[in-house]
Amino acid sequence: MKEKIWLSSPHMGEEEQEYVQQAFETNWIAPLGPNVDGFEQDISAFTGAKHTAVLTSGTAALHLGLILLDVQPGDEVICSSFTFAASANPIRYQGATPIFIDSEPDTWNMDPELLRTAIEDRIEKGKKPKAIILVHLYGMPCKMDEIMDIAEEFGIPVLEDAAEALGSTYKGQSLGTFGKMGTLSFNGNKIITTSGGGALISDEEKLIEKARFLSTQARDDAPHYQHSQIGYNYRMSNVVAGIGRGQMQVLPKRVAQRRENYSFYKSRLSDIEGISFHEEPNPDMSTNRWLTTITVNPDETNGVSREDLRLALQEENIESRPLWKPMHQQPVFHSCPYYGNGVSDKLFNNGLCLPSGSNLTPADRERVVQTIVSVF
Numbered sequence: 001m002k003e004k005i006w007l008s009s010p011h012m013g014e015e016e017q018e019y020v021q022q023a024f025e026t027n028w029i030a031p032l033g034p035n036v037d038g039f040e041q042d043i044s045a046f047t048g049a050k051h052t053a054v055l056t057s058g059t060a061a062l063h064l065g066l067i068l069l070d071v072q073p074g075d076e077v078i079c080s081s082f083t084f085a086a087s088a089n090p091i092r093y094q095g096a097t098p099i100f101i102d103s104e105p106d107t108w109n110m111d112p113e114l115l116r117t118a119i120e121d122r123i124e125k126g127k128k129p130k131a132i133i134l135v136h137l138y139g140m141p142c143k144m145d146e147i148m149d150i151a152e153e154f155g156i157p158v159l160e161d162a163a164e165a166l167g168s169t170y171k172g173q174s175l176g177t178f179g180k181m182g183t184l185s186f187n188g189n190k191i192i193t194t195s196g197g198g199a200l201i202s203d204e205e206k207l208i209e210k211a212r213f214l215s216t217q218a219r220d221d222a223p224h225y226q227h228s229q230i231g232y233n234y235r236m237s238n239v240v241a242g243i244g245r246g247q248m249q250v251l252p253k254r255v256a257q258r259r260e261n262y263s264f265y266k267s268r269l270s271d272i273e274g275i276s277f278h279e280e281p282n283p284d285m286s287t288n289r290w291l292t293t294i295t296v297n298p299d300e301t302n303g304v305s306r307e308d309l310r311l312a313l314q315e316e317n318i319e320s321r322p323l324w325k326p327m328h329q330q331p332v333f334h335s336c337p338y339y340g341n342g343v344s345d346k347l348f349n350n351g352l353c354l355p356s357g358s359n360l361t362p363a364d365r366e367r368v369v370q371t372i373v374s375v376f
């Protein structure tokens, strides 16, 4: 069996073990400690968000975000349909209803026109959406000017799911810092990882302080254990945050390495008729290229499909993956309102994520390219 090439595997730098070691030496194994503070400061410095709370996962960050926006049972929350289920699940945790919006073809992210249509329609039906969860999929920025204008016009707060977009910018500003709050993920396959973790970021200190409070069981200020609100056990531990501090030091390098993967694949594969790359639509948008994604048009490839490529890669022990299956197609969300145009359905049918880890070797990438070329 040839050596496995992964879609996106963890890539440690030099410093992670030192921070973890420090936690052991000082016995800061208990949840809070200097690595938690340090990691939060590093994230704020990198993104420009004034305040950061590090948490156990990106999903926990989204859940707390919705709680802080006072999303209640029976409320409606708008969400990108083309995403990973973790973007939408926390809406359900709150007993609210997701309203799914399709993508536009330039960024593959939420279509501003459909967003407006949906808001107007929901208001007409009697309920103004409580929040908008806006996903920057595969690191590609949404059309932020258009979307934020609409959100402001209707006075609906935006929670940006930037789980895949740490290191991406729109007009030079970090994604996750446009909305009222933003969320990040440090899960194992993300651009940097703490093995599992996430963060909630915001310019509003009160929100982040409240997130820290809720994520540590919502304990009142008393010598005994007293609670006036329902709390959560969502805080990142000091050991895990030590990994995060080390990873922050290599983040710019990781972005460069992933962007280099994209350039390499594009230079070697874009001549193949029927294969398209996901270009940055304009110079305002800079993506971290978390994953390099292609679409395959079988009408132009003599019938070669996305699935043919995926299976050929699998045969060579190379992991690739279809693009995300949109939420409006998911059995668990089939009864939720959906405002569509067919864009994400088509992307799901024809799209493929290529191996994109920052630790791929030139030989690995060459194997990927050769396998794809051989199918043609």
Ligand SMILES: *Cc1c(COP(=O)(O)O)cnc(C)c1O
Residues within 6 Å of the ligand: 056, 057, 058, 059, 060, 083, 084, 086, 087, 135, 161, 163, 164, 184, 185, 186, 187, 196, 197, 198
């Ligand atoms: C990974 C991911 C999440 C969830 O993050 P976890 O840290 O795994 O909980 C949420 N949204 C998107 C778009 C993701 O890719």
